[in-house]
Amino acid sequence: MHITSDPVVMNDWFVVAAARSLKAEGLIHTRLLGQDIRVWRDSAGHAHAAPHAGDGQGAAAEYRVQEAYDSIWVSLGKPTRELFDVPEFCQPGRRIINCGAIGVHTSGLRIVENFLDMAHFPFVHTDWLGQEPYTEVKDYKVDVRSDTDEIWATECRFWQPKAAPTASGGMEVEYTYRVMQPFSTMLYKSCPTRPGEFDIIFLLIQPLDEDRCLAHAIFAYFDTTSADAELISFMQLIFGQDKPILENQLPKLIPLDARSEIPTRADAMSIAYRRWLREKGVQYGVQKEAYMPA
Numbered sequence: 001m002h003i004t005s006d007p008v009v010m011n012d013w014f015v016v017a018a019a020r021s022l023k024a025e026g027l028i029h030t031r032l033l034g035q036d037i038r039v040w041r042d043s044a045g046h047a048h049a050a051p052h053a054g055d056g057q058g059a060a061a062e063y064r065v066q067e068a069y070d071s072i073w074v075s076l077g078k079p080t081r082e083l084f085d086v087p088e089f090c091q092p093g094r095r096i097i098n099c100g101a102i103g104v105h106t107s108g109l110r111i112v113e114n115f116l117d118m119a120h121f122p123f124v125h126t127d128w129l130g131q132e133p134y135t136e137v138k139d140y141k142v143d144v145r146s147d148t149d150e151i152w153a154t155e156c157r158f159w160q161p162k163a164a165p166t167a168s169g170g171m172e173v174e175y176t177y178r179v180m181q182p183f184s185t186m187l188y189k190s191c192p193t194r195p196g197e198f199d200i201i202f203l204l205i206q207p208l209d210e211d212r213c214l215a216h217a218i219f220a221y222f223d224t225t226s227a228d229a230e231l232i233s234f235m236q237l238i239f240g241q242d243k244p245i246l247e248n249q250l251p252k253l254i255p256l257d258a259r260s261e262i263p264t265r266a267d268a269m270s271i272a273y274r275r276w277l278r279e280k281g282v283q284y285g286v287q288k289e290a291y292m293p294a
């Protein structure tokens with residue numbers, strides 16, 4: 001597949017690496033939106049990104065780069081706005097655990113949509129994030145914030161048998177979801193060991209191609225007892241349950257025409273997400289024409 005001409009994604013920011021994994025004078029080769037790129041840190045500690053050497057685009061061209069949320073972000077175009085703001089990330093007492101990236105063979109937009117879907121917890125994450133007969137998705141609120149153009153879903157509640165490695169039993173967990181960019185989402189989730197506080201999970205998608213992605217997961221947790229490896233294992237366990245389901249969904253590119261919405265599911269967030277993507281005119285990772293199953 002070739003580099004995209006979709007201006008929405010070209011002018012957006014994407015995670016391409018964990019900041020901590022790129023040491024001084026280190027270099028990594030990766031891919032973004034169909035473009036092979038190299039990302040490196042100079043001896044002064046500044047991160048850079050450019051097209052992969054040898055692809056004829058000239059050695060002088062460098063992309064815009066910034067570091068935030070323990071990640072290196074690259075834009076292949078001219079970003080039209082600042083990166084989203086998560087002030088809680090710097091709250092004292094939080095531990096930042098960068099879980100790394102998992103490859104998923106589907107559209108990044110499907111990965112975000114799946115992250116927003118609470119209805120699958122009892123069936124896909126059985127005995128962890130859900131359990132029959134607690135299958136009800138209670139009503140919650142969804143709105144698009146006019147100041148930041150982000151989707152927020154609030155007052156989401158779900159009964160979970162093992163909401164986190166530190167959870168000692170079942171609890172009704174409260175969630176707030178945010179979609180900050182088409183390929184960047186996060187949630188705030190009740191912290192089992194600190195009532196009233198919320199743990200943070202980011203899911204930041206790096207589309208390699210339209211139907212092939214790396215999903216970067218970052219935790220900002222108040223947990224003081226679990227080792228990093230336990231939290232990373234927890235993420236890998238949960239995400240490992242989602243991955244085969246995501247990869248079996250067809251078509252791989254997400255359909256955005258209004259007729260493809262299924263109004264019977266408890267998916268107010270999915271409907272809001274698809275509408276928001278349509279209004280932005282996102283093309284990348286979107287089904288282009290009528291899909292005819294084989």
Ligand SMILES: [Fe+2]
Pocket residue numbers: 114115120124125238242
């Ligand atoms: Fe899931």
